[in-house]
Amino acid sequence: MKNIAFDRVKFAFDIERFFICMSQPLPFDLTSDTNPTNAMSLHDFSIVETTLREGEQFCKARFSSSDKVEIAKALDSFGVEYIELTSPRVSIYSRKDCHQIAELGLKSKVLTHIRCNLEDAKVAVDTGVDGINIVIGTSDLLRYFSHGKSIEEIIEIASKVLGFIRQANPRIELRFSTEDSFRSSLSDLLRVYLEIDRLGLVDRFGIADTVGIATPSQVFELVKILRQTTQKDIEFHGHNDTGCAIANSYTALEAGATHINTTVLGIGERNGITPLEGLVARLYVLNPEAIERKYALGSLGSICKLVADKVGVEIPFDRCIVGSASFSHKAGIHTKAVLKNSRTYEIIAPEDFGLERTMLIDHPLTGKYAISHRCHQLGLNLSPDKLVVATQKIKDLAYTRQISLEGIDRILVEFSQS
Numbered sequence: 371m372k373n374i375a376f377d378r379v380k381f382a383f384d385i386e387r388f389f390i391c392m393s394q395p396l397p398f399d400l401t402s403d404t405n406p407t408n409a410m411s412l413h414d415f416s417i418v419e420t421t422l423r424e425g426e427q428f429c430k431a432r433f434s435s436s437d438k439v440e441i442a443k444a445l446d447s448f449g450v451e452y453i454e455l456t457s458p459r460v461s462i463y464s465r466k467d468c469h470q471i472a473e474l475g476l477k478s479k480v481l482t483h484i485r486c487n488l489e490d491a492k493v494a495v496d497t498g499v500d501g502i503n504i505v506i507g508t509s510d511l512l513r514y515f516s517h518g519k520s521i522e523e524i525i526e527i528a529s530k531v532l533g534f535i536r537q538a539n540p541r542i543e544l545r546f547s548t549e550d551s552f553r554s555s556l557s558d559l560l561r562v563y564l565e566i567d568r569l570g571l572v573d574r575f576g577i578a579d580t581v582g583i584a585t586p587s588q589v590f591e592l593v594k595i596l597r598q599t600t601q602k603d604i605e606f607h608g609h610n611d612t613g614c615a616i617a618n619s620y621t622a623l624e625a626g627a628t629h630i631n632t633t634v635l636g637i638g639e640r641n642g643i644t645p646l647e648g649l650v651a652r653l654y655v656l657n658p659e660a661i662e663r664k665y666a667l668g669s670l671g672s673i674c675k676l677v678a679d680k681v682g683v684e685i686p687f688d689r690c691i692v693g694s695a696s697f698s699h700k701a702g703i704h705t706k707a708v709l710k711n712s713r714t715y716e717i718i719a720p721e722d723f724g725l726e727r728t729m730l731i732d733h734p735l736t737g738k739y740a741i742s743h744r745c746h747q748l749g750l751n752l753s754p755d756k757l758v759v760a761t762q763k764i765k766d767l768a769y770t771r772q773i774s775l776e777g778i779d780r781i782l783v784e785f786s787q788s
């Protein structure tokens with residue numbers, strides 16, 4: 371099994387050797403760490419939202435046509451730039467769904483995702499979608515055990531398919547991606563991308579960490595070289611098998627990627643891909659105002675709830691932004707500081723997402739500032755001495771048994787009247 375080496379020296383050596391073999395000059399300075407495109411990518415990127423393609427491959431997903439329309443409209447209102455749909459070749463239902471969603475008149479561009487073959491392409495161009503995402507495996511494993519094609523055959527069939535689509539619809543947006551890019555050899559990848567690039571048919575290239583094996587530094591190197599070599603827009607698709615999907619997507623943008631694949635709650639094959647809410651959180655902290663201008667952040671929670679309900683799961687408590695624990699503060703040292711200035715322990719403002727923070731006081735870690743805040747909410751005025759005693763009483767009680775907020779309120783009322 372081959373992995374792209376993330377050793378920079380070896381990486382540079384491999385690339386140099388590749389271009390010598392191809393009798394081509396190196397198109398950029400391999401030793402340079404700077405990437406003229408990355409500053410733009412972090413602000414001027416597009417989300418390719420694939421809940422209705424990758425997400426449909428989640429083990430618990432079974433979307434009806436009306437579910438798909440509802441989800442597509444919600445994603446469109448949120449403001450994602452692209453919505454990707456399951457291939458119309460999968461069934462008569464997915465074909466109908468492609469037609470129906472393409473005709474909704476959404477602001478988001480509608481894409482469908484197909485294998486690299488003419489039969490898929492013929493059906494896809496007929497659906498009225500704005501763009502077609504084509505994928506084909508280039509790793510040894512996928513070439514031997516999936517489609518059985520050599521690298522030469524991949525280039526040949528891709529050229530035919532891309533040429534057919536471009537001729538059938540000159541205005542359609544075309545993306546060509548390798549699959550399992552990070553277990554493909556670097557020279558195979560570069561051969562495929564450069565040959566396809568020479569045809570001048572595609573709008574952007576895709577890189578897919580199909581099995582979630584890539585590290586951020588590997589993603590950075592591959593995106594950077596592809597961006598600099600082809601000057602094309604780059605789309606990144608990252609699986610989350612080792613928990614790196616958000617970091618890898620962010621790093622892809624830093625390296626010059628322009629399009630990132632997400633699904634709501636990260637649903638997809640196995641444990642899924644980059645979650646929409648996670649990517650939004652990651653990019654929000656970089657520039658909250660820019661993300662607020664781009665997306666309707668107040669609807670993120672309801673979109674996650676909608677998709678969670680459709681696939682029959684709870685939103686996990688630790689999900690970025692939308693998890694139930696995301697804005698709850700417990701320890702006395704935290705609540706004290708947050709009550710004075712929320713930025714002390716919050717890098718994301720819940721109110722920007724239409725959410726509220728929670729101050730937990732029904733536990734032994736609580737402190738007098740949090741209790742004082744509760745008194746204030748209840749309109750009670752406790753002296754500093756009473757506040758200390760009341761806090762201690764609540765801590766002692768919470769240590770020995772579960773207490774409710776109502777129980778705490780009763781104690782505070784009693785203290786205020788004593």
Ligand SMILES: [Zn+2]
Nearest residue numbers: 424580607639
């Ligand atoms: Zn995938």
